[in-house]
Amino acid sequence: MILHHVPGSRSMRVLWLIEELGLDCQLRLWSLTDGSLRSAEFRALSPAGRIPALEIDGRPIFESGAILQYLTEREGRLAPEPGAPERADFLEWLHFAETQACILQALNIHHIFLRPESARSIPLMRLDTRRLAVTARTLDDHLAGRQTLLSVFSAADCMLGFNIEAVFRFLPAADYPALAAYRDRMTARPAYRRALARAGGDAIYERDFYEVPDA
Numbered sequence: 680m681i682l683h684h685v686p687g688s689r690s691m692r693v694l695w696l697i698e699e700l701g702l703d704c705q706l707r708l709w710s711l712t713d714g715s716l717r718s719a720e721f722r723a724l725s726p727a728g729r730i731p732a733l734e735i736d737g738r739p740i741f742e743s744g745a746i747l748q749y750l751t752e753r754e755g756r757l758a759p760e761p762g763a764p765e766r767a768d769f770l771e772w773l774h775f776a777e778t779q780a781c782i783l784q785a786l787n788i789h790h791i792f793l794r795p796e797s798a799r800s801i802p803l804m805r806l807d808t809r810r811l812a813v814t815a816r817t818l819d820d821h822l823a824g825r826q827t828l829l830s831v832f833s834a835a836d837c838m839l840g841f842n843i844e845a846v847f848r849f850l851p852a853a854d855y856p857a858l859a860a861y862r863d864r865m866t867a868r869p870a871y872r873r874a875l876a877r878a879g880g881d882a883i884y885e886r887d888f889y890e891v892p893d894a
């Protein structure tokens with residue numbers, strides 16, 4: 680198994696789940712900024728040139744949610760089976776993680792990657808920060824009084840739990856206490872720590888917190 684990985688990116692979801700499942704995998708590291716994701720070699724693995732891709736069972740798979748679902752079905756663990764009472768909840772949270780991650784990606788582009796700074800749109804940064812706040816409020820409400828997204832830990836926690844460090848680069852953690860406590864529980868998990876130690880942490884953020892600049 681070979682995981683195509685960028686530290687701090689969505690491939691962390693896959694590496695974390697691989698550690699939770701106790702599977703072996705090799706890592707191949709890429710960069711988000713050196714143009715290599717647009718190479719023919721990488722696009723044969725992931726056609727839109729996006730991280731992650733996982734080579735497994737004789738083929739590559741792209742899309743982090745698809746990879747997580749494939750791994751849970753292959754191993755028969757860490758997801759409710761089709762027909763089980765929490766299956767629909769599992770699928771909802773698995774995909775909700777990408778609703779939130781797309782907003783985070785837009786904020787990353789505006790706050791970090793887009794140059795010159797005058798190319799940024801402050802109204803769009805405000806809009807995306809408000810849209811992110813709706814997702815964070817949804818999670819904070821859901822997680823009040825709960826340990827995990829479902830009744831037990833599942834791959835949905837790897838998919839969504841990965842986002843939360845980034846959420847709090849743009850929203851104050853103090854406004855979302857249940858979500859902040861969830862983030863702390865998830866990032867303290869031994870498998871998460873092993874994944875982090877193996878792959879390196881975030882390579883994207885230089886600051887703890889990014890305010891929307893004044894117009």
Ligand SMILES: N[C@@H](CCC(=O)N[C@@H](CS)C(=O)NCC(=O)O)C(=O)O
Pocket residue numbers: 688689690711716728729730731741742743744777
């Ligand atoms: N929905 C995809 C999104 C993949 C994605 O956008 N990955 C980012 C890294 S977190 C990427 O490769 N960005 C490079 C780019 O946008 O050019 C997934 O969940 O795998």
